[in-house]
Amino acid sequence: MIVLKFGGTSVGTVDSIRQVCKILQNNTAQGKRMAVVVSAMSGITNKLITAGQLSAGGDENYLHLLKEIEETHFTAIRELMGVQSQSRVFAQTKRLLNELEDLLRGISLLKEISLRAMDLLQSFGERLSSQIIAEFLKQEGLPAEALDARTLIQTNKSFGSAKVNFEVTNANIGTHFAGNDKLHIITGFVASTDDGQTTTLGRGGSDYTAAIFGAALNADCIEIWTDVDGVLTADPRVVPEAFTLEKLSYEEAMELSHFGAKVIYPPTLQPAFKKKIPLVIRNTFNPSFEGTFISEESGHDELPVKGISSIKDIALLTLKGSGMIGVSGVSARLFSTLAQEDISVILITQASSEHSITFAVAPEVAVKAKEAIDEAFSIEINAGKVDSIEIETGLSVVAIIGENMKHTPGIAANMFAAMGKNGVNIAAIAQGSSELNISTVIEQRHLAKTINALHEAFFLSDKVTLNVFVLGWGLIGGTLLRQIKEQQEYLAQEQGLNIKVIGVANSQKMLLDEKGINLELSKEDILSVGVPSNTPSYIARMKQMNLANSVFVDCTPGMDGVKEYASILDASISICTPNKLCNSGTYNDYKAIQDISARRKVKFMYETNVGAGLPVISPLNDLKHSGDKVYKIEGILSGTLSYIFNSFTLGKSFTDIVKNAKEKGFTEPDPRDDLSGMDVARKILILAREAGFKLEPEDVKVENILPEACLNAASVDEFFEQLQKHEHLFEKRMTEANEEGKVLRFVAALENGEARVVLKAVDESHPFYHLSGSDNMVVFTTKRYLNEPLVIKGPGAGAEVTAAGVFAEIITIGNYLTNA
């Protein structure tokens, strides 16, 4: 015998009722014996309640609702039943509707509605639906018969949520079913007292009916048919990747539903749990799907955590004071006070210092709870031994649930790491010794982010999403976006890293889309649906989205984004950037940013600040952290100047070479940043700071090779005109060097804590002599690399290598954020 329960949506329309019929026919064909519990058609119970309230308030509009209720059922009959039986079923239904009308009229005359009348009123929903469905099933060839559960389930007189007398009820059900092989279509939710008054079974009442019948009949299984596939790992409206669980234990189901998974209401299923009858949650609208099987066994041995659950709105109350330490009976008084006020406690934590007890309640009862407790502890409060209760609001509970967490180390670590890296502060923690549930209290604004981060950490560790916000869509930004597009599929497949670009912007337009931007479209098409660019609002929107695993990528040459770095890191969003302005500003600013990223445990990465894609900053840090001592750093740190002086031979125009470097993407957006030595100065300053020297920008001594007229030119075009006019200056220096068998190299150096940038003539014996193209070369002389310095060499500028360096850092950040 199996007991099937069909909820309101499963019997809500003519189509769904037909669907129910198919499911039952299918089972019959397989020779299964069944009992069926049905709810009222969806929306009917609410209409009955409203009609009752209207009539009690003397509002004639209840008649309209009555009409609507009639229409819903008449439509079902008209569409489901053949002409021969229609009139009979209409008549049956009309009789019930007349009774309902009489009841509502009675209520309107009395001008009040008792709980008892409310129960009777609500019973019409199930009585109407069960009759029509039974008639339809009969017509379709099933041996169906409507069964009014009021004749079998006996309760006490607690109207609204009556207590079942199981002894009488079980006996009644046993007797009724003995030797009766009809297909009973049972009214859910309703019952009656021993003197025949109608009662209802409270929240989840139809599930309760199914459990009562299942237990009484020793059913093999109880199937709860609803409009979702089963119990999901998380709320799919918050986590689109949530999936249906195949198996759950009773305890897990209980914990998961306690936190708002509305699929079942486990307290009502107790009779079934007690008899160890398995429960299956199934989807009426997707009947081929197996659903979620709930039994004694948890299943999924590989899944220590089964679900992420939450309560959106709670208040946290704390009772604290020195007068509590070592005093017994404090918590007994506290919680019995709450019990007297009928306040349900959602979560409790107490540290072993016994100095305070913190607990969570629904926010609407927080003040009432505070007043009651302050009153109960008034003597201690007046004596200064205990403080008046503190209330914190705007909080949520997030919990991970699973039986296999028991005795599995690392689960809490994983949970807290995922939250910590996403900047979620935990206000309170609770774990029962059953180890079935770890609950945390967090700020409500972080709820969605937390649920998603935890879902990734526990269910999708092989498929995590990194949310990327790019500012600046020029040479580097554009190349980076192209590289991401080309590599997206590989990273998702091979690395389980789903890189989602959520925001893009150039100086004109910006676009943010939480669903992710389709990089297959052209830049013009993408930005055409954008809005005028505004850096502060771009960043505000990014923070407001509050997505898990977010990275801000600044590919602009200016300060607009840099000004916001502190606030971005403070919002627990990582940053990676080729923009050097942040790290080459004042030392205090540099230090502040480093401190914030350390404090917030988010990454701030900028390897491309020096030598573009070449590893320079990270090896320097490795040397430092491993205890080496850096004596000297010397380098050709400008790809542009390297290219220019490597290509500058007799007979060539200096201006053409600079233009050529710009076309190749080596130069800064304004090449004067390179030629003035400014860009190199920034780089050696950054290296000096990374090496541990507290230098300010003005501490770097730079030889200026550009004439005033070039520096002062109003535009880049005008600069090139002026450069042409002054070419002879460069030719002169080059010829002089050549005459000594030397070449010109723009060299940066850090020695004894002093940083310099000079144009130097070097001979063949010098390592910088043989450079070519845009190559950078960095020479580290250290305690360990003393006689043979450590040399790093390769292209130090250009769109492809720079963007690739930024991309690599994005991936590093992704791995950091998503691995515990």
Ligand SMILES: NC(=O)C1=CN([C@@H]2O[C@H](COP(=O)(O)OP(=O)(O)OC[C@H]3O[C@@H](n4cnc5c(N)ncnc54)[C@H](O)[C@@H]3O)[C@@H](O)[C@H]2O)C=CC1
């Ligand atoms: N070209 C290279 O080899 C290297 C460049 N870099 C750095 O990369 C950065 C980008 O350089 P490029 O791509 O060559 O510059 P670019 O001039 O080609 O592109 C800059 C982009 O930023 C946009 N932009 C500027 N301010 C903005 C704002 N407030 N909001 C939104 N968008 C804004 C511009 O519209 C443009 O799309 C610079 O900081 C540069 O120093 C670093 C290493 C190597």
Ligand SMILES: N[C@@H](CC=O)C(=O)O
């Ligand atoms: N303009 C710079 C680009 C890299 O930082 C250079 O030429 O090195």
Ligand code: NA
């Ligand atoms: Na680099």
